[in-house]
Amino acid sequence: MQYADIIVDISVENLDKTYQYSIPPALCADAVIGVPVTIPFGNGNRSISGFIVGLSDVPKIAPERIKSILGIKDKGLPIEGQMIALAAFVKEQYGGTMNDALKTVIPVKKSVKQIEKRIVSSAVSKEKLQDAYIEAEKKKHKAKARLLLALMNSEEIEFEDIVNKLNISRTTINSLKESGIIQIESETKYRNPIASKTTDSYSISLNYEQQEIVSKVLKDYEEGIRKTYLIHGITGSGKTEVYMGIIDQVIQSGRQVIMLIPEIALTYQTVVRFYKRFGNRISILNSKMSAGERYDQIERAKNGDIDIMIGPRSALFTPFKDLGLIIIDEEHETSYKSEMPPKYHAREVAIKRGELSNASIILGSATPSLEAYKKAMDGEFELFHLTKRAKEAKVPMVSIVDLKEELKKKNKSIFSDLLRSLIEDRLRKKEQIMLFLNRRGYAGFVSCRSCGTAMKCPHCDISLTAHSTGVLKCHYCGYEIPTPNICPVCGSKYIAAFGTGTQKVEAMVLKEFPTARVLRMDADTTKNKLSYEEILSSFANGEADILIGTQMIVKGHDFAGVTLVGILAADLSLYANDYRAAERTFQLLAQAAGRAGRGELIGEVVIQTYQPEHYAVTTAATEDYVAFYEQEMNYRRLMKYPPAAHIMAILIQSKEEEVVILAADLLAGAVKEWLKAKVELINQDKPDEQNKFIEQGKFEFKEQDKFKEQGKIENYLENNEQDDNKPNISIIGPAPAGIAKMNDIYRRVLYLKEEQYEYLVEVKDFLEQYITVSEYFKKCNVQFDFDPMNSY
Template identity: 35%
Template sequence: MTSFVNVLLAQNTDRLFTYKVPPHLDTTVAVGNTIVISFRNRSMQAFVVEFTNEPDYENIKDIVSVLDLPLVFTKDQVQIAHTISDYYLCSFLSALYLFLPPGMDKRDKKINQEKVKFVSFNMPVHAVNNFVKEYESNQRTSQMAQVLKSIMLAGGTIPLSDLPKSSSLRTLIKKNIITIEDVLVSRMPENAGKSIGQGIAHGLDLTGDQHKVITEIIESSKDFFLLHGVTGSGKTEVYLRVIEHVLSQGKSAIVLVPEISLTPQTLARFYSRFSTQVAVIHSSLTPKERRRQWLKIQSGECRIVVGARSALFSPLRDLGAIIIDEEHESSYKQDSTPRYHAVTVAGWMAKQVGAKLILGSATPAVERYYFAQKGVIEKLSMPSKVKPTAPSEIVVVDMRKEQESGNHGSFSKEMVHHIQDTLKNGEQIMLLLNRRGFAPFVICKTCGHKLVCPHCEVTLTLHNDNVLYCHYCGYKAANKPLCPQCQSIFFRYSGVGTQKIEQELASFFPNIRVLRMDRDSTRTIGSLEAILSRFSAGEADILIGTQMIAKGHDFDNVGLVGVISADVALNLPDFRAAERTYTLLSQVAGRTGRRGKAGKVVVQTYNPDNYSISLLLENNYQKFYDEEIMFRQALDYPPFARLCRIIMQAHSQKALSELAEKIDKYLEINRFEDLQIFGPMPAPISKIAAKYRWHIIIKSKSIHSIQKVVKSLKPIFVEYEKSIKWLIDVDPANIL
């Protein structure tokens, strides 16, 4: 019987093509094979996606040959791609592309023969860390420290071309700290990273909580766990022990962490325990390096993948565990098609292959905690720190009273007092303000008009380079504007950003050393690690930053954490505003009170009675959850209902209005049961990058009801597809 297969061309394409399997290849062809086909009279490579029935048309071409290369994807991965497509209402191909190697359109056999110079360590990681600390303390050797950290961040081995040319490399080679050798790109140097695991203890003494949790995960017949562990409870050691068990069973593991947490210090924990078996996937890798990592994983050389969201789709075989740290993080939701959530997809993957899924957090996502309370997910708790410390003193400052007393600055008297005391004690300070720039609002003094981006319906932010920036589309303009309403040249600069906080601090404390960590100061590769290293080495007294500073950084000498405004997230028109506020404040509060010291946390707010702030004083997630879940239930928000958002974008408001009118009429005639539909209406941010934005929000207890109405609307959108782009977001992370 003749077989037929659907294949995906090894280049960007939006459809599958059907080919016939000739008799001599009948027992050779399998899903995931790389094959050679004739396409438009040219020989091309393609990937076998699935077997299919004989098509109802003639002249089907034969497959020319099957290349002797490892499978690009498996049947399980194809099935997951179908599930992603069905659930998130995206095309099957957009889901399948998630699993394909970087640069698949350039794939050929030559890739396996390319030789590249690689740099790797010649000594254990603890010895390298000692050199890093030594070199960071001296400005003349700081560049050598940066080179060592870059190698560590890349997994202990990095292409020479990815490092800046400098005398530091020659010096490090002479000192026998690093080595350079030529290798094939399809494999890494034989000694790459092996030394990393030498000289490091293969595990710490476990606490009672850790031992209990590890035993439960390994021995339980259940496969889906939510590990609720307070900051400092030792969740990472639990992950490492679970991975050790998985490897002993001949299986592999994926560990997802937020991108911002992929620091050399974090990765060193995995390298020191598992050496060359670790591959790292993150956004700082060049396309070539991403491909090399992919090949290491595909070949079976690496059985552990640590990385951000996209690492979930690595070509690991025999998957035994998926671990998602800080599972509450919104960065696990992709904001481009396919708009998947990594936690949801990880659940499907684990079920498909029989792997364990462990979600870890000190402040779990409300939806996940709800299902853990209901027994759908196995709940595990680690309520105590590994090294007990006195609880941090948390002070909430009512900024309304500060205003009434005549203080109109960014710093309350209480905050200034605690900063002074902390500096006197020789301790460091972290200040959080989740808004970058200098002044978020530029307002005409004459008529009150706010300056907005000409391409977006959002205010322009003044930065300290005297340039106005749009943080949505990147538009910028010199700060010499005329008011578009009244032509006045007089403006008031309102609000506060990280740059303004930096300036105000200098007026209070002119001699202190300040570092700032936000998107503006961390644009270049290695800049984030450099800032963290300098602060850790004591080269600055105060670190100012956005939410980036709250993410898992561990500094011994931080005695005070200050939150300049706890209201930034709270004031957003989003049902998750309270959850995000509580989570962020809890995270940043955990940056103090380390190594047996009791720290202080000062939170400034205009909403001291909001439960997301008042319950921070008790450091009791359960109480916050109880309040939040009542709010969600009263308004029928997730987890009590499912949401889907359809976003419509166009250069013309008129086109959007016409489409909205047509959808309104359709929905009037066609009544859908078991759901609520809001809109079409302008989105809260009604214009971005010169495109107007409208949206529809669909709420239902049934995902199938949502899918039904979205599919029924598709013909209307197709009618307008030349002028209007439409996007589907199932389980949206926000509704802005």
């Protein structure tokens, strides 16, 4: 017998309240997660609607007490069903519980009190209203007379305006209502976070390249073809205008659009441009908004009051009823990957949501992720190129400065001689400057300022991390060495960890250029709700000469007055303890360089680096993405790193150190035994002999008896189809996490490498089953992360 867990009230507060029903055999084929069903409910068995959120063959109570589903609705999958199906996809692909997945795709975190807007209007004819006014005047009822006179001059007035502006008491208003002279109607008043934006119109003519993309995508759309498209456009090539041209047609066809942006810092400029083009049919979501503002935007989307939602990752789950297009701008950004379980990637979940809602997907970036570009090369995505800057703007001139040579010239400043002279030149010309401090990955790495060598793990080819105990550790495999006092390559004493922040840079700028007007944009200066907008608008309005910041200043901003970008210590991100270090360096440098010369004046970029010959630096300077991609993919294939293969990180956490160590070892052992059993089954291709693997002791790790009793390993292997492609999983670790203890919680990590993603999902499913039946994991928390964006 098959059973279904059904939810009858879809809200965050009620996600835990599911009810189990049996599925009649005739309905089993159609009873999938997400479908709407009709069920008997309560003591009176009244017929109500619900949604299937889970399936099982195990009853939770006595089978004779379980009621049966009455029927399955066949009018297509409504938006609630789509979101539940999407949650099931997230749970299956990324691990965790169905409840966690549901809470991820249900956007509202808590209920918020709605704002009621009350409207007062006349309930009688104009003649009777005038008679009532004359009578109030005679009786010297001044408040009533004021209100009646106001209604004679205006058909309706807001209740709050009557109280606050006309200074009329609620008692007076209610007495007129009771006498039938006026009526009061209530409507929900939604907070609009962008209501104050400019209403100037915005239109632009597309160049040939832009128009070609718009025409091709819209032709597919009109013919019912739904694809995932990747737009690779150099910085300043006008990707936003392409998005707008496509969006315009999609919303005219009566469907809705979600546009994801990577960070809150992009919201101001992006929203202003969209508001000028599409008016109040757009809205935004971001973490700086109040709970009330977020609630209202979700309600506006549900009610059809808006057509376009703009926001970061969470905006992907906007409950539009007829979603036609999802755009992911700057798709390479790491913020599209969730750091909290379930650790989903917005790109893959967007593609799934597109399948469920019959929507097209557009990805855009000047520096696409290797994952997206590889899929385009493999034909999974359709690839477009934008090779020219919009409005005929010129590509900036780029200079690479070798900081090792600056050190030889006794220049120990953060400004090279070239950058200093160019800053002075721009200040004289009253042109603007951006100084970008590449701090990503800086913490804990050790490098030589004399020769540029960074200390790396010989096994994993990622930078070792300095620890206060005087050792350098690899956070992938646990390899460690003592921290050196001199460079092992050149013998220099200039080997140490790096430690320059934006405040220090600001102080140095003010010291070197005391007349300059300076703004700083980092985590400290953008804590308030409007900080981003205030800093960006101030710089855009020419109220500062120099803007200093970290990666948040280089992502998508368009300042026509900027003619110089200085990139300080460009290669810091090359030293991150992460296999994506070169990719992130290329992306940051190319994006930073792209901020210069976006107006009429030609821009100039200075890249300061200790490794001027590194391919990530040289290709970023020329914005040659294809050359970088080919070089980096060779490295990824050699090391079996994504996207050439896939990685699953397993993070194990516990308050007891011995528990976390044992649990990590058990999981590593379980993976090895699963791998043996799987390979042997594939070799034999005899499903009827699967039980033999238990009998022969092939599955030999602790707790095996308990595991056998519950039939988990047999059931698991029986339910997975045989495949001629054998799994070849590499196991790295377990080892202490980068932060081995956090808030009194001990942390260990295990990495699995495998070319086929499906095998890692199978292992994840198997380990989740093992964890549920093993006593050792009751004191542990285990998280799965597929193709992690950061090392643990």
